[in-house]
Amino acid sequence: MSTHTAFPAEFAAKYKAAGYWQDKPLTDILFDQAAANPEQIAIIDASQVPAQQFSYLQLAEQVDKLAAFFSQQGLQAQDTAIVQLPNGQLFYTIYFALLKIGVLPVNALFNHNKKELDNYLEQLKPKLVIYSNAHKLFQTTEYLDQVKQNYQDTICFNDQELQQYLTQDSEFSLAKKAVLNPDAVAFYQLSGGSTGTPKLIPRTHNDYFYSVRQSIEVCQWSSATRYLLTLPAAHNFSLSSPGALGVFMAGGTLVIASDPSPTSCFPLIEKYQVNWTALVPPALLLWLDAAKRQRNKLANLQYIQVGGAKLNPNVAERVEPELGITLQQVFGMAEGLVNYTRLDDDEWTRLNTQGKPMSDLDEVKIVDVNGAEVGTGEVGLLTTRGPYTFRGYYNAPSANQQAFDQDGFYCSGDLVKQTASGHLIVVGREKEQINRGGEKIDAQEIENELLSHPDVQNVALISIDDALLGEKSCAIIVSRSDLLTPVAIRKYLRVQGVADYKIPDQIKFVDELPLTAVGKIDKRTLRLRCL
Numbered sequence: 242m243s244t245h246t247a248f249p250a251e252f253a254a255k256y257k258a259a260g261y262w263q264d265k266p267l268t269d270i271l272f273d274q275a276a277a278n279p280e281q282i283a284i285i286d287a288s289q290v291p292a293q294q295f296s297y298l299q300l301a302e303q304v305d306k307l308a309a310f311f312s313q314q315g316l317q318a319q320d321t322a323i324v325q326l327p328n329g330q331l332f333y334t335i336y337f338a339l340l341k342i343g344v345l346p347v348n349a350l351f352n353h354n355k356k357e358l359d360n361y362l363e364q365l366k367p368k369l370v371i372y373s374n375a376h377k378l379f380q381t382t383e384y385l386d387q388v389k390q391n392y393q394d395t396i397c398f399n400d401q402e403l404q405q406y407l408t409q410d411s412e413f414s415l416a417k418k419a420v421l422n423p424d425a426v427a428f429y430q431l432s433g434g435s436t437g438t439p440k441l442i443p444r445t446h447n448d449y450f451y452s453v454r455q456s457i458e459v460c461q462w463s464s465a466t467r468y469l470l471t472l473p474a475a476h477n478f479s480l481s482s483p484g485a486l487g488v489f490m491a492g493g494t495l496v497i498a499s500d501p502s503p504t505s506c507f508p509l510i511e512k513y514q515v516n517w518t519a520l521v522p523p524a525l526l527l528w529l530d531a532a533k534r535q536r537n538k539l540a541n542l543q544y545i546q547v548g549g550a551k552l553n554p555n556v557a558e559r560v561e562p563e564l565g566i567t568l569q570q571v572f573g574m575a576e577g578l579v580n581y582t583r584l585d586d587d588e589w590t591r592l593n594t595q596g597k598p599m600s601d602l603d604e605v606k607i608v609d610v611n612g613a614e615v616g617t618g619e620v621g622l623l624t625t626r627g628p629y630t631f632r633g634y635y636n637a638p639s640a641n642q643q644a645f646d647q648d649g650f651y652c653s654g655d656l657v658k659q660t661a662s663g664h665l666i667v668v669g670r671e672k673e674q675i676n677r678g679g680e681k682i683d684a685q686e687i688e689n690e691l692l693s694h695p696d697v698q699n700v701a702l703i704s705i706d707d708a709l710l711g712e713k714s715c716a717i718i719v720s721r722s723d724l725l726t727p728v729a730i731r732k733y734l735r736v737q738g739v740a741d742y743k744i745p746d747q748i749k750f751v752d753e754l755p756l757t758a759v760g761k762i763d764k765r766t767l768r769l770r771c772l
């Protein structure tokens with residue numbers, strides 16, 4: 242059984258003929274730069290104290306050394322790996338090292354927990370797990386022992402072991418570069434999910450390479466770009482839109498912050514003359530607040546990207562006057578399509594739209610519930626296909642049937658309208674997902690978890706408005722016992738290994754849940770009741 246839905250041959254041919262797919266492996270992003278600009282600083286890792294710098298040559302050497310090490314451990318092309326690391330230089334070294342020998346990683350978010358890791362392990366049965374003792378799940382050996390027990394062919398390393406290996410002055414012979422098919426899967430991205438089970442998104446060398454190249458074109462990045470990483474490194478926004486890979490492709494410098502707070506970021510912007518960064522809307526609010534006192538620290542910053550969740554136009558309006566920085570809205574998805582407002586878009590467009598597709602070969606169809614296209618300015622469901630939008634989740638035929646129309650358009654679940662200029666405005670969403678300040682919660686996943694509690698008879702997880710995060714989650718529960726408390730519910734979810742950000746922010750008990758005419762839980766009514 243094939244577990245990967247490839248781009249149909251006629252589309253692949255079209256993207257190649259247009260010169261969009263160039264049949265290059267993703268690792269060329271780094272190695273081309275190391276050859277052309279070996280001395281240029283690729284990374285300033287300020288998540289470490291003191292900060293550490295790596296030139297392109299040094300980074301490439303580290304990648305080669307680690308690739309050789311992984312090969313010695315018996316890892317081979319087409320093996321898979323689960324990597325969960327905090328933001329730092331090592332994330333990129335490992336990413337490129339695995340890709341170089343053809344191992345396919347899935348980069349778990351650092352705030353993922355046992356539930357997510359269990360799921361990725363179960364789906365991929367990886368040969369390699371890379372974890373960090375800085376994560377609470379690995380502070381004791383319990384979980385690691387369980388992994389080793391259940392997956393006896395899997396080798397596990399923690400970040401410190403690999404870091405130590407890299408700092409040793411040892412001789413190594415270059416790993417044999419995998420002979421890569423550029424149309425093949427390079428790695429898996431993570432889906433925000435809306436169907437109850439986490440899903441993996443295969444991204445090919447060709448499609449991802451193109452998405453990075455087109456992103457730096459749209460954002461006009463160059464070797465003068467100094468980008469501050471604030472978001473999780475694994476996220477599609479900060480990896481490829483244009484993100485860290487965009488920095489490397491442009492030959493710029495990536496500055497890594499330990500977190501998105503103004504306290505961590507403002508001094509770095511000043512010290513390292515950062516001129517670009519990317520934020521989710523809640524972090525932007527904190528930055529606007531801090532800039533009232535420390536705007537001078539942001540003097541070098543020219544552009545600020547905001548995306549991952551809807552940016553309120555009232556907040557958008559404050560960015561340019563209060564920070565003195567041009568705003569770029571980014572509406573993307575790990576599945577592919579990324580929309581950017583252009584640097585020279587007029588002010589209304591920059592403040593009120595979430596951008597337009599980055600590629601002229603992106604096809605966007607906005608449809609009503611029957612699949613018929615709606616007119617310009619009318620709200621409908623966003624569906625899309627194009628040179629960097631995936632064609633199917635890993636090993637998930639029934640989910641794929643739901644997620645794609647018969648022409649291979651991916652149904653994103655977002656409700657949008659399009660302006661005459663082709664820009665998209667996100668007005669809502671149809672999918673069962675809560676967007677907690679950019680962090681996605683699959684409502685069904687948490688509902689299923691809650692339903693496994695013996696005292697929970699029925700439950701709905703809904704979004705509620707939040708001034709900082711945009712949305713928070715609220716679990717509305719029909720309990721079998723008068724003794725069930727919110728504290729007990731939260732504890733139960735924690736013990737199950739649910740990630741912290743997915744634990745309901747509010748928990749309410751009701752006698753019964755309202756139903757729609759077809760007998761589904763009426764979340765719209767619930768949401769109104771919670772206002």
Ligand code: OOB
Binds near residue numbers: 570575
């Ligand atoms: C990005 O990727 P994901 O996979 O975490 O989430 C995708 C979903 C979209 O379908 C949409 O519902 C929401 O996040 N979203 C936005 C948005 N950007 C993403 N909703 C409103 N306004 C925006 N600007 O979040 C992502 C991937 C690449 C670049 C940027 C964001």
